[in-house]
Amino acid sequence: MINCLTLLAALLPFTLAAPTVSSARRDAASDDYMTLTCSLPTDSRFLVYALSLEQLVFAFYDSSLSLLSADDFRAAGHPDYVRRGYEQILKTYQAHSDYLVNEITNLGDPDASGHCDYAFPVKSTEDFINMSEAMQALAVSAYAGALEHSHSDKYTTAFGEMLGLEARYATWISTAVKYQDLADMSFESPLKLNDTWTIAGGYVTSCPPGTVPDDIFPKGLNDWPILTVPDTVRPGESISISFPNTLYTAEDTLFAGFMTGMNTESYPLIGNADGSFSVTVPQSIVGKGAVWLYVIKGDGSSVRDDKMVAGPALLMMAANQEKGGAESALKNNTWSW
Numbered sequence: 001m002i003n004c005l006t007l008l009a010a011l012l013p014f015t016l017a018a019p020t021v022s023s024a025r026r027d028a029a030s031d032d033y034m035t036l037t038c039s040l041p042t043d044s045r046f047l048v049y050a051l052s053l054e055q056l057v058f059a060f061y062d063s064s065l066s067l068l069s070a071d072d073f074r075a076a077g078h079p080d081y082v083r084r085g086y087e088q089i090l091k092t093y094q095a096h097s098d099y100l101v102n103e104i105t106n107l108g109d110p111d112a113s114g115h116c117d118y119a120f121p122v123k124s125t126e127d128f129i130n131m132s133e134a135m136q137a138l139a140v141s142a143y144a145g146a147l148e149h150s151h152s153d154k155y156t157t158a159f160g161e162m163l164g165l166e167a168r169y170a171t172w173i174s175t176a177v178k179y180q181d182l183a184d185m186s187f188e189s190p191l192k193l194n195d196t197w198t199i200a201g202g203y204v205t206s207c208p209p210g211t212v213p214d215d216i217f218p219k220g221l222n223d224w225p226i227l228t229v230p231d232t233v234r235p236g237e238s239i240s241i242s243f244p245n246t247l248y249t250a251e252d253t254l255f256a257g258f259m260t261g262m263n264t265e266s267y268p269l270i271g272n273a274d275g276s277f278s279v280t281v282p283q284s285i286v287g288k289g290a291v292w293l294y295v296i297k298g299d300g301s302s303v304r305d306d307k308m309v310a311g312p313a314l315l316m317m318a319a320n321q322e323k324g325g326a327e328s329a330l331k332n333n334t335w336s337w
């Protein structure tokens with residue numbers, strides 16, 4: 001007799017590692033070899049979600065460090081401690097993944113070993129370093145936002161212990177690698193589960209057949225429409241942004257919400273003739289580090305799942321740079337997913 005656990009044991013070597021969205025996820029889910037459904041308990045779903053994020057980021061560091069040698073880092077002008085630091089970060093992601101796999105197993109749900117395939121647009125050391133900044137911002141905000149979904153003190157504590165490292169690495173990259181000042185922030189910015197899910201999905205190229213996200217991840221995950229922002233965003237300047245019109249109607253008033261820590265400042269969007277929208281980037285985000293940009297509807301007062309229109313995109317608002325000057329820190333400082 002095939003029971004739920006046996007079936008999951010057969011599937012999970014692939015599915016536990018599947019973070020993610022997009023067509024790769026949907027293709028895998030629609031494969032008709034998986035028609036039975038099994039449901040993981042809430043605690044396990046939460047851990048599987050975290051594991052998928054750890055494995056995605058592990059894949060990013062692992063593939064990038066395989067591509068870029070110590071000589072590549074030297075040629076790009078970095079001291080040897082930079083690549084060594086990234087090797088330590090890679091080791092941490094492996095350790096976090098091992099911990100989560102172990103806990104999921106201890107909860108009575110099967111082990112995980114394989115994963116989906118991912119692709120990252122890294123060609124040079126500079127691409128890698130910039131993208132590592134974005135990945136750490138994602139990891140920090142994902143953990144900050146996921147904590148409220150923990151149903152056990154044990155995992156709340158463990159997540160706090162992992163979040164601390166994510167934040168240390170984010171700061172190490174901005175200060176020790178990119179020589180920036182400390183960001184002017186007192187709280188981290190929490191991403192919602194749907195937000196992280198949307199972003200992670202952009203990096204999945206394929207998942208093995210049989211993956212049924214609804215059975216192993218937290219229930220009701222959504223992919224938001226992609227918010228496209230210019231490569232460079234400067235406070236005080238007007239930018240043009242675009243996104244698919246699937247989550248709003250002509251009656252909705254749309255806002256750009258700039259989230260820094262516990263605050264979101266919202267400004268009404270102005271529609272352009274070509275279907276894009278304009279908004280002036282507020283001066284208040286200068287030097288804030290990772291700023292998440294959302295498009296929301298309603299009265300603009302809150303970033304909530306039921307008010308989402310598109311995003312989030314990431315704006316890296318570097319504090320002044322000692323090396324290279326403040327202006328250079330604001331070039332290519334955005335991430336649209």
Ligand SMILES: *[C@@H]1O[C@H](CO)[C@@H](O)[C@H](O)[C@H]1NC(C)=O
Nearest residue numbers: 193194218219220221222305
């Ligand atoms: C994702 O957003 C939808 C609303 O569109 C919400 O119902 C759902 O609970 C959210 N998913 C999670 C896992 O928070």
Ligand SMILES: *[C@@H]1O[C@H](CO)[C@@H](O)[C@H](O)[C@H]1NC(C)=O
Nearest residue numbers: 126127130328329330331332
């Ligand atoms: C990397 O980020 C810096 C700002 O921190 C920017 O000046 C540079 O153009 C970026 N490089 C690439 C390749 O995106």
Ligand SMILES: *[C@@H]1O[C@H](CO)[C@@H](O)[C@H](O)[C@H]1NC(C)=O
Nearest residue numbers: 126127230231232331332333
């Ligand atoms: C940086 O931005 C410019 C346009 O502002 C773009 O042409 C270029 O491809 C970007 N570079 C990278 C590495 O993203």
